[in-house]
Amino acid sequence: MSAIVYISEGDDPERWRLALATALPEADLERDFHIWPDRGDADQIDIALVWRPTPGALQNFPNLKAIINLGAGVDTIVADHTWPRHVPLVRMVDAALTGNMTEFIIHRVLHFHRKFYRYEKMQRAHDWRELRQIESQDRSVGILGLGELGGDAARHLVNLNFRVSGWSRSEKNLDGVQSFFGQDQLTAFLNNTEILVCLLPLTPETTGIINATSLSQLPQGAFVINAARGGHVVEADLRAALDSGHIEAAALDVFASEPLPDDSPMWDHPKIILSPHIASLSVPASAAASIAENIRRVRRGEAPRDLVELESGY
Incomplete structure (x- = not known):
């Protein structure tokens, strides 16, 4: 039995x-x-x-x-x-798990790309203005991790005409996606990424991969989206990059400690959009x-x- x-x-x-x-x-x-x-x-x-x-x-x-x-x-x-x-x-x-994650990533990418995060603040300030918009083909989105989840998100972002690249342990071949791989190519990947999406597995090698050094290698005004694991991000380094203005905003679905403690500075940071680990259920x-x-x-x-x-x- x-x-x-x-x-x-x-x-x-x-x-x-x-x-x-x-x-x-x-x-x-x-x-x-x-x-x-x-x-x-x-x-x-x-x-x-x-x-x-x-x-x-x-x-x-x-x-x-x-x-x-x-x-x-x-x-x-x-x-x-x-x-x-x-x-x-x-x-x-x-398929449902993968599709749900792709929906979440597309939502967050568009939220930053179309500047909805700024329009929400403008609404609260009763500020009626039009912000300058760039086209999706002029926006670079870089995905850390091109496995089942990252690969699907990349394909859908390509279909929305974004310039998509991906970084992984080994080289991947996805139509319309520029592949970077290995530690030697991480800096070049980051230098060319305006919206960074993390969908990596959490391993000893990827723990803390989003840190002061890697954040500084992103272009001025870049965005960060993490829907993988909280351990990928050094939270103090991200807050510092947000406070300095080098990183424009971040969307975080996962955190080093979950549930997020009541006294965490992440809750009330004006440049952080957070969700309670619900990107893909x-x-x-x-x-x-x-x-x-x-x-x-x-x-x-x-x-x-x-x-x-x-x-x-x-």
Whole structure:
């Protein structure tokens, strides 16, 4: 007999159970779906569905055959030194998750490009003026990270006629996107980016990548959008760049500490637009089909799809 354990404090487990019951009708998920800290018979657990799992939880299941992540990014899992590294770790690949992120990025890019952030302030000041507008083909957008999420956002921004470039660990070939790769090309990428979008995975190499040095390499008046992980940004450095005027404004969906503490200076900074880590939320009804297929593969003795490469961390 096989069973599933659900380990997450950030979502409704019943939504996932019902969606998965539809996509995996051969399983009895009334009986064989356990919500942590309920382990059921731990020896029967072969699948763990997780999002930011409780540290130490995954080591409790000796017959675990796959860990399926329910969101984008596995940094909290690999940071837990107790997780069983011999168990395949599956990343979330879902059209709805990707589409939601692309919507968010396009919204924020247009908010800055079309100067809506300034018009909102002008409304509060009863200031009726027209601001000079440049065309999208004259605006450069640079995306840190050209994986599933970054690549999709890049393609849609190209379709809106922006000048799009991307930086990644290795060279990527996307139509209409100028590719920069490796540490040696990061400065050139930043020098040519007016709106910087971060969609990188969080790894030891990318932690703190948006810092005083990299911000200074952006053009005067650049914008910063971070929808990846809070650990990518050195928050004090970003605030300093905003205060100096070198960075015009920033849109942040993720933070070093979440929920954002009440006394954080990020809340009331006049040049920061923030949102509570909602850029892209997993949709159980959409994601259940790919999760069910991976469960079937594992239970047939096959390798699951969309495996995380532990060497790279994503």
